[in-house]
Structure formats: C-alpha cells, structure tokens
Amino acid sequence: MEAKIKKSVLIYISIFLILSIAIFFLFSQKKEQNKQIYLNQKIVKAAAEFKATLNGYKMVIDFVQKRYFNDENFLRLLYSIENAQSVQKEKLRKILLDRYESLYKDMQKYGIKFIQIRLPDGTVFLRFHRPEKFGDSQKKSKKIDIIFAKEKKEKFTGGFKFPYELYYKDKFLGTVEIILPYEALKDELRKIFKGEYIFLIYKDVLFSVLSKEIRKTYIQSEFDKNFYYESSDLKSYVIPPEIFAQINLSLKEKIKNRLEKFSNFAVDIKINGNYYVVSFIVIKNITGKKVGYLVYYEKDNTISIFNEAFIIMYASVELSILAVFALLINIIKRSEKFKTLSETDALTGIYNKGKFNHLLENELKKVKRYNRPLGLIIFDIDHFKKINDTYGHQVGDYVLKTIAKIVKENIRDTDIFARWGGEEFVIIAPETDISGTRILAEKLRKKIEEYNFDKVGKVTSSFGVTEATPEDTPDSIVQRADQALYLAKEKGRNRVEVILPEV
Numbered sequence: 001m002e003a004k005i006k007k008s009v010l011i012y013i014s015i016f017l018i019l020s021i022a023i024f025f026l027f028s029q030k031k032e033q034n035k036q037i038y039l040n041q042k043i044v045k046a047a048a049e050f051k052a053t054l055n056g057y058k059m060v061i062d063f064v065q066k067r068y069f070n071d072e073n074f075l076r077l078l079y080s081i082e083n084a085q086s087v088q089k090e091k092l093r094k095i096l097l098d099r100y101e102s103l104y105k106d107m108q109k110y111g112i113k114f115i116q117i118r119l120p121d122g123t124v125f126l127r128f129h130r131p132e133k134f135g136d137s138q139k140k141s142k143k144i145d146i147i148f149a150k151e152k153k154e155k156f157t158g159g160f161k162f163p164y165e166l167y168y169k170d171k172f173l174g175t176v177e178i179i180l181p182y183e184a185l186k187d188e189l190r191k192i193f194k195g196e197y198i199f200l201i202y203k204d205v206l207f208s209v210l211s212k213e214i215r216k217t218y219i220q221s222e223f224d225k226n227f228y229y230e231s232s233d234l235k236s237y238v239i240p241p242e243i244f245a246q247i248n249l250s251l252k253e254k255i256k257n258r259l260e261k262f263s264n265f266a267v268d269i270k271i272n273g274n275y276y277v278v279s280f281i282v283i284k285n286i287t288g289k290k291v292g293y294l295v296y297y298e299k300d301n302t303i304s305i306f307n308e309a310f311i312i313m314y315a316s317v318e319l320s321i322l323a324v325f326a327l328l329i330n331i332i333k334r335s336e337k338f339k340t341l342s343e344t345d346a347l348t349g350i351y352n353k354g355k356f357n358h359l360l361e362n363e364l365k366k367v368k369r370y371n372r373p374l375g376l377i378i379f380d381i382d383h384f385k386k387i388n389d390t391y392g393h394q395v396g397d398y399v400l401k402t403i404a405k406i407v408k409e410n411i412r413d414t415d416i417f418a419r420w421g422g423e424e425f426v427i428i429a430p431e432t433d434i435s436g437t438r439i440l441a442e443k444l445r446k447k448i449e450e451y452n453f454d455k456v457g458k459v460t461s462s463f464g465v466t467e468a469t470p471e472d473t474p475d476s477i478v479q480r481a482d483q484a485l486y487l488a489k490e491k492g493r494n495r496v497e498v499i500l501p502e503v
Contacts, residue, residue, distance in 0.1 A: 035306045039266040039277065046279035046296040047264065049193050053185060058162065060110070061178045063342040065164035066354045068103055069176045075168035078117070081125065093126050093134070104128045111184025114159070119174040158182045158199060158230055182230060189296075196239045196297040198229040199283070200259075205291045222248035224259045227292065239276070239297055246271050247297060251278060262290035268303045275303035345419040347397060348404035356418035356426055360474050363416075363428055367468045374468040375429035375437025378481040379444070382460045382493040384423035391455055399459055406447050411440070426481075434467040434500060441465050441496045449494065460494035469501045477501075 159181040343355040416428035464485030488497040
C-alpha cells in the first residue's frame with residue numbers, strides 16, 4: 001500500500017512539475033513576445049518623434065528660404081556676382097552679411113548656426129557662420145544630406161543640409177544651404193520628449209569626410225568600435241552620465257553584431273534596479289544609403305511589469321499605445337501649425353506667393369490632362385504708394401486687409417486667392433472660361449470701387465485677365481495676365497483688360 005501511495009505521489013509530483021515547467025515556459029514565452037511588441041512600439045514612437053521634429057525644422061527652414069532668399073533684391077545681387085571683380089565680390093559679401101545679420105541671429109536662437117551661399121560651380125561664396133572662409137568648393141546636393149560643417153575654433157559638427165536652388169531671369173545662380181546641426185535636433189528632442197539622444201555614425205562615413213585630427217572630436221562608441229558619436233557640450237542630463245556609461249557598456253553584449261545590419265530595433269537594459277529602453281533608428285544619406293542611427297535612451301520601468309504579471313503587462317502596453325497616439329496627434333497639430341505659417345500671408349490671411357505657385361502648377365496639370373477651362377486674374381491697387389505716403393503704412397495695411405476681405409466674400413470656395421506681393425493679388429478661377437473670368441474681375445472691380453474705406457474714401461484697382469491653354473506653364477500664364485494688368489494701367493486704371501492666349 002505504501003508503495004502504491006509513494007508511486008501515486010511521485011506521479012502527481014511528476015505531473016505537477018511537468019505542468020509547472022510547461023506553464024512557466026508558455027508564460028515566459030508570452031511575456032517575451034509581449035515585451036517585444038512593447039519594444040516595437042517604442043521604435044515606432046522614437047522614429048515618429050525624430051521624423052516629426054526634423055519635419056518641423058524643415059518647414060521652418062523652407063519658409064525662411066522662400067521668404068528671405070527668393071527676394072528679388074537678393075537675387076539681383078547674386079546675379080551680379082558672375083561678372084564682378086574681387087573687390088566688388090567682397091562688397092557684395094559685406095552687403096549680404098549686413099542684410100541678413102538679424103535673420104542669422106534669429107536662426108541661431110533655434111540652434112541653426114550654419115547658413116551658406118554656394119555658386120553654380122560649387123564655390124562657397126559666403127558662410128554666415130564663418131564669413132572669413134570662402135572660395136572653396138564642395139560637392140553638390142539637392143536633398144537633405146548628412147554633412148559635417150566647421151564652426152569657429154576648428155570644431156566640426158554633423159547635421160542635416162537643406163539646399164534651396166536660386167534662379168533669376170531663368171538663370172541658375174546657385175544654392176542657399178541651411179544646415180541643422182545634430183546638437184540642435186538633439187536639444188529639441190530632449191526638451192520635448194525627455195530622453196537622451198546621440199547620433200551614431202558609421203566609421204566609413206565619418207572617415208571619408210573628416211581628417212584624422214578632426215576625428216578626435218568624435219568618440220568611439222562603447223558598444224561597437226565601428227560607430228562614433230559627437231562629443232557634447234551638454235551641461236545637464238536627463239540620464240546621469242555614470243548611468244549612461246553603464247548602459248552603453250551593457251549594450252555591448254546585448255546588441256553584438258546588430259548595428260551593421262542597419263535596421264531599427266530596441267532593447268531594454270536594467271541598471272541599479274531601473275529599466276532603460278534604448279531605441280536605434282536608422283538614418284540615411286541623400287542616396288538612401290544607411291549611414292548611422294539616432295539612438296534614443298529613455299528610462300522606462302514599465303519593462304519590469306512584464307516580469308511581474310501578464311495582465312499588468314498587457315494593460316501597460318495598451319496605455320503606452322494610447323500615449324503614443326496622443327503624442328502623434330500633438331505632433332501633427334504642431335506640424336500643421338508650421339505648415340499654415342509657411343503657406344499664409346501674415347497680413348491678409350490669404351495664401352502667399354509660394355503656395356499660389358504650387359496650386360497654379362497643379363491646376364495647369366488638370367488643364368493639360370482634361371482640357372478644362374481655367375481663368376487667371378492679377379490685380380493691384382491703384383496709386384497705393386500715394387495712400388501709404390498720405391495716410392501712413394497702418395492705413396495702407398488696413399486697405400490691403402479690407403480688399404482681401406472684399407474679394408474673399410465675392411469669389412467661390414473653389415477659387416484660389418493669394419497675395420502676389422506688395423499691393424498685387426492673384427486669383428485662379430477653375431472651370432471658368434475667359435468670359436466668366438472677365439465677369440468675375442469686373443464684379444470685384446466694382447465691389448472695391450463702391451466700398452467706402454475709412455480715412456481714404458474711394459480706392460480703385462486695375463485688373464488683368466487671361467485664360468489657360470494646355471501648353472501654358474506657370475510663368476507663361478502669369479506673364480500674360482501681368483501684361484493685361486499693365487494694359488489696364490496704361491488705359492487709365494480702374495478697369496479690366498483681357499489678353500487671350502495665342503492660338
């Protein structure tokens with residue numbers, strides 16, 4: 001009997017042990033699967049934060065380039081460089097430095113320290129960050145590029161290059177290049193997302209750009225000898241330096257041979273009882289070649305929950321996902337705000353010239369593809385300079401805003417209305433032939449003429465009207481409408497003139 005009992009006990013113990021081992025294995029596997037899901041979410045979050053922050057800077061830089069370096073006075077100065085002597089070039093360089101000094105100072109407030117003008121042959125004509133250094137040549141690039149720029153005191157810094165091509169009278173004048181340093185991007189990320197960041201660059205990329213002496217300012221990573229990161233002047237840390245060093249040492253074994261595969265991944269590290277998530281986000285150069293990583297260090301004790309209970313782990317993942325979506329919505333709102341600022345005229349609230357050019361190009365594609373009618377109106381305020389000189393610029397601004405309001409109230413929702421510059425405005429009238437466009441222009445002319453402006457009284461405007469053809473380009477149709485406007489001026493102002501396209 002005792003033998004049977006012992007046998008049964010041994011069987012039950014064996015079954016219990018087998019079940020315990022199986023359940024432990026299954027729950028451990030599930031725990032690891034869910035932890036990996038969580039880490040994947042951290043990758044998405046880190047990549048989204050990086051992309052959104054970079055795009056935010058890009059929109060600001062695009063706005064600055066189009067607003068300040070599309071100016072006709074600036075383009076004329078640059079146009080005159082080709083035939084200028086050395087002394088004249090130095091004078092032009094001084095004029096540009098003086099003219100854009102305040103802009104450069106404003107950009108520096110956002111960590112953007114590098115602005116340069118490069119001529120068509122690749123020669124650097126002016127570096128705002130190092131005006132004494134010019135005349136050397138660099139490789140051309142047309143997209144965001146990973147580059148290395150030199151500050152004063154011979155310090156090099158990595159960053160993203162935003163080139164903007166310059167044209168005057170259909171002639172290519174060169175490029176304005178604004179460089180966003182890694183350090184500025186890292187500071188912005190740290191302020192918003194409360195983590196530590198480094199840009200990790202592959203040694204082949206680094207060594208092909210920098211001299212041996214300058215490479216000393218870059219630190220070989222503790223976890224892979226083939227990658228380097230920039231030394232930082234940071235005075236305060238979200239993660240203490242001693243913890244940061246321990247994380248990097250622990251990473252050496254955990255990510256062995258993973259970096260050179262160049263794919264996004266995340267790992268968790270436990271240091272002194274706390275968990276940290278380290279996300280590696282791949283960065284590329286203009287050719288699409290993978291050249292390094294943005295490494296995001298974040299303290300995250302959520303990882304410990306996966307070791308305590310599956311239910312708590314699952315709830316934490318759900319909360320994290322909600323947090324990521326809330327963060328992404330906030331990022332989209334910020335991006336839309338930057339987009340609106342870059343597309344809208346600050347005074348009148350209507351589209352600016354840059355946005356108008358983009359929309360006109362799209363509408364002309366529809367004309368070419370579907371052969372649908374499209375009208376274009378250019379008008380300006382008659383004797384606007386006299387209004388400014390007589391009543392002051394505040395009254396002039398009031399007149400501009402009021403006319404913009406009158407026009408907006410008297411055009412269709414489908415019509416596109418923009419400020420062309422100064423006292424000039426433009427209207428695109430989709431699905432409208434020359435007759436309908438002329439009627440619209442005459443209607444707007446009368447509405448403006450009939451309005452009684454405070455202090456000024458009566459204000460009139462002259463209108464130039466034309467219609468698009470499938471062969472038109474943005475330049476050709478605008479030029480035709482502008483000629484019609486000029487004709488209206490010649491014939492006495494306060495009238496509508498039409499120039500039809502040649503058949």
